[in-house]
Amino acid sequence: GAVVSQHPSRVICKSGTSVKIECRSLDFQATTMFWYRQFPKQSLMLMATSNEGSKATYEQGVEKDKFLINHASLTLSTLTVTSAHPEDSSFYICSAPPLGAGNTIYFGEGSWLTVV
Amino acid sequence: GESVGLHLPTLSVQEGDNSIINCAYSNSASDYFIWYKQESGKGPQFIIDIRSNMDKRQGQRVTVLLNKTVKHLSLQIAATQPGDSAVYFCAENRGGSYIPTFGRGTSLIVHP
Numbered sequence: 001g002a003v004v005s006q007h008p009s010r011v012i013c014k015s016g017t018s019v020k021i022e023c024r025s026l027d028f029q030a031t032t033m034f035w036y037r038q039f040p041k042q043s044l045m046l047m048a049t050s051n052e053g054s055k056a057t058y059e060q061g062v063e064k065d066k067f068l069i070n071h072a073s074l075t076l077s078t079l080t081v082t083s084a085h086p087e088d089s090s091f092y093i094c095s096a097p098p099l100g101a102g103n104t105i106y107f108g109e110g111s112w113l114t115v116v
Numbered sequence: 117g118e119s120v121g122l123h124l125p126t127l128s129v130q131e132g133d134n135s136i137i138n139c140a141y142s143n144s145a146s147d148y149f150i151w152y153k154q155e156s157g158k159g160p161q162f163i164i165d166i167r168s169n170m171d172k173r174q175g176q177r178v179t180v181l182l183n184k185t186v187k188h189l190s191l192q193i194a195a196t197q198p199g200d201s202a203v204y205f206c207a208e209n210r211g212g213s214y215i216p217t218f219g220r221g222t223s224l225i226v227h228p
Contacts, residue, residue: 006159034215041124043205044160044218093159095216103148103214107159
């Protein structure tokens with residue numbers, strides 16, 4: 001089946017620094033990718049939709065200047081957490097619908113971010 | 117809005133029993149529903165889906181039931197195994213959208 005890969009799977013960064021998380025579709029193309037955030041023992045919350053070749057669409061309450069999203073190609077989207085704070089520590093998950101696949105969506109394995 | 121910020125309910129069963137996980141959804145315009153399994157530290161894994169023009173769909177050891185009248189979705193797992201232990205989320209695609217909105221989730225614990 002289709003694979004969505006995230007990198008890094010785990011990252012620790014210092015407060016005030018920025019960290020980039022990559023989401024790649026390995027065997028299909030996707031014009032949109034979705035970024036979710038998940039706190040321990042809670043559900044997945046949609047943060048934003050990245051759009052290839054245009055600006056990302058952010059959900060209400062998500063700071064676009066803090067969570068920079070770039071969809072550079074049909075197989076790569078990146079999420080950059082800028083000026084990270086300990087409260088940004090979370091599990092970040094991306095997902096992507098293959099072109100022409102209807103409602104089918106594949107999820108990445110997630111990236112654990114710990115800000116110290 | 118989405119059901120976030122709530123701790124997960126837990127369902128404990130014995131190996132070999134049948135499990136039923138329930139989910140209430142809020143948007144009557146939702147037309148597509150998915151059940152996902154999430155193991156600790158991993159991304160969600162697709163289990164089974166159902167469209168709003170159906171009320172039942174069966175897969176291998178799993179069955180999804182949809183009751184649109186009361187906006188209720190359930191996942192039935194037959195002969196539950198320890199490997200089924202995980203958190204199960206229902207998700208809905210609200211009318212016209214292909215972005216799944218996740219429900220609260222249920223932690224399933226299977227005792228050998």
